[in-house]
Amino acid sequence: MTGTLFIDGEEVPGPRLAEDAGALTRALSSAGAGPGHGVVLGRDDAYTAVLTALAAESLGSPVLCQGERWRRMGCTRRVAAVVAPGAGGGPTAVTAVADDGRPAFAETTHTLLYTSGSSGEPKAVELSRGAIDYHRHTVAAHAGVGPGDRMLVPMSLLNSYGWGVVQYWLAHGFALHVESRLSMDRVAGLLRGGAFTTLDGVGSMYAALLAAAREDRDLASALGGLRFRGCGGDVLPVSLVEGYVDVVGGPIHDGYGLSETVAWVTQSVPDDWRPGTVGPLVKGSSARIDPDTGEVHLRGPGLMDGYLDDPGANSDAFTGDGWLRTGDRGSLAGDGHLTIEGRIKESLVVHGETFPPRFVEDVMAACPAVREAAVVGVPTGKARGDRLVAFAVADPGHGGAALAQVRAALRDHLPVHLRPREIHLLDEFPRTRTDKPDRRALRSSVTAGETPGTAR
Known part of the structure; x- marks a missing residue:
């Protein structure tokens, strides 16, 4: 049940979509794709991703997203073909992969996503058809997804967020508008001119749109007219959510999930949201907090089967009683609303105490x-712990004001030991594949002495 499809503003006619998907299905079948025999998405191209999803659905073939990771890491199971955009105007090109005797995937395997590797080597996440079906139906019902939606998605379709949206589209047949490149001016223009019901994106996109909406009533009205403003990728500052309430009349609907959970296990929705949380748990999913470490543990039908052929990583990923260790610190309210403080590995250690980065970041982002x-x-290797270094992206032309505001806010709202002594203003952050600020790259720039715009 597919709906209409728009790529970079151009509608793909239904007959053409059906013809291209049918041709790809036949080519993949000839290459040996089917249950247990995988198909690799070799390039990050929106139309190729949608066609491959349609063809693989017909054949029952697992799809390996993020082909560059597959090429670098290899695969221990049978891969039948690699799909890429076609040359000379053709929609796709299929390169068959010779059968080298590797065992097939489990027949229940639907998708392979690769972790970002931001906290170690990337790993192949094996997701079952049952996990995908839970996402398509139970998670979609929680978010109110339906055939009447008109969804604007300015992001890659090959990460867990984007691929999750594709699964929604396959199941519910709404109008899907994909923007393959994130341009704030273009997204704002589309919102002003189109009757979209939902927008999906990451925090940096929403921050830029809010800055524009403060000066543009038409954009503020368009953002306010959306039923759903979905967000994922990183922890949202409370001030950003509150800014949306003030300017557009409704919040960002933050959610939480991992590659290991298809996408979401919690989701704020229009009638159930709270600033500072990532929303209530989706029906069927459970969370708990490790009392010793504060780590969030998850359980439910949307979880991965495991990291493909990596028993050591799987042993580390799951507790003895079967809960997924997320690596994130958080808290859980009695009504199921989850708060995520950030990655445990990114915790700040000051004078022997541990603090989440958002403790400082929320003050700056306000x-x-x-x-x-x-x-x-x-x-630092010293008893006082880490040296705290802050980075900020200011509104264009307001660097001086941003720096003065940050200094004053840190002084007024934080104790001395939690005030970063260095503040770097950047035009933009280096980012991970999932569009989070790349903290490893930021930290490396400090240790290498390469960061610009330092203020002390």
């Missing part, structure tokens, strides 16, 4: 001229 903030701890 400054009117600051669009985005990140704080990293640089180990």
Whole structure:
């Protein structure tokens, strides 16, 4: 049940979509794709991703997203073909992969996603058809997804978020508008001119749109007219959510999930949201907090089967009683609303105490001229712990104001030992594949002495 499809503003006619998907299905079948025999998405191209999803659905073939990771890491199971955009105007090109005797995937395997590797080597996440079906139906019902939606999605379709949206589209047949490149001016223009019901994106996109909406009533009205403003990728500052309530009349609907959970296990929705949380748990999913470490553990039908052929990583990923260790610190309210404080590995250690980066970042992000903030701890090897270094992206032309506001906010709202002594203003953050600020790259730039715009 597919709906209409738009790629970069151009509608793909239904007959053409059916013809191209049918041709790809036949080519993949000839190459040996089917249950247990995987198909690799070799390039990050929106139309190729949608066609491959349609063809693989017909054949029952697992899809390996993020083909560059597959090429670098290899695969221990049978891969039948690699799909890429076609040359000379053709929609796709199929390269068959010779059968080298590797065992097939489990017949229940639907998708392979690769972790970002931001906290170690990337791993192949094996997701079953049952996990995908839970996402398509139970998670979609929680978010209110239906055939009447008109969804604007300015992001890659090959990460867990984007691939999750494709699964929604396959199941519910709404109008899907994909923008293959994130341009704030273009997204704002589309919102002003189109009767979209939902927008999906990451925090940096929403921060930029909010800054524009403060000066543009038409954009603010368009954002306010959306039924759903979905967000994922990283922890949202409370001030950003509250800014949306003030300017557009409704919040960002934040959610939480991992590659290991298809996408979401919690989701804020229009009638159940709270600033500072990532929303209530989706029906069927459970969370608990490790009392010793504060780590969030998850359980439910949307979880991965495991990391493909990596028993050591699987042993580390799951507790003895079968809960997934997320690596994130958080808290859980009695009504199921989950708060995520950040990655445990990114915790700031100061005077023997541990603090989540958002403790400082939220103070910075609340400054009117600051669009985005990140704080990293640089180990000193001394008893006082990490040296805290702050980074901020300011609204264009407001760098001086942003710096003064951040200094004042840190002084007014944080104790001395939690005030970063260095503040770097950047035009933009280096980012991971899932569009989070790349904290490892930021920390490395400090240790290498390459960061620009330092203020002390």
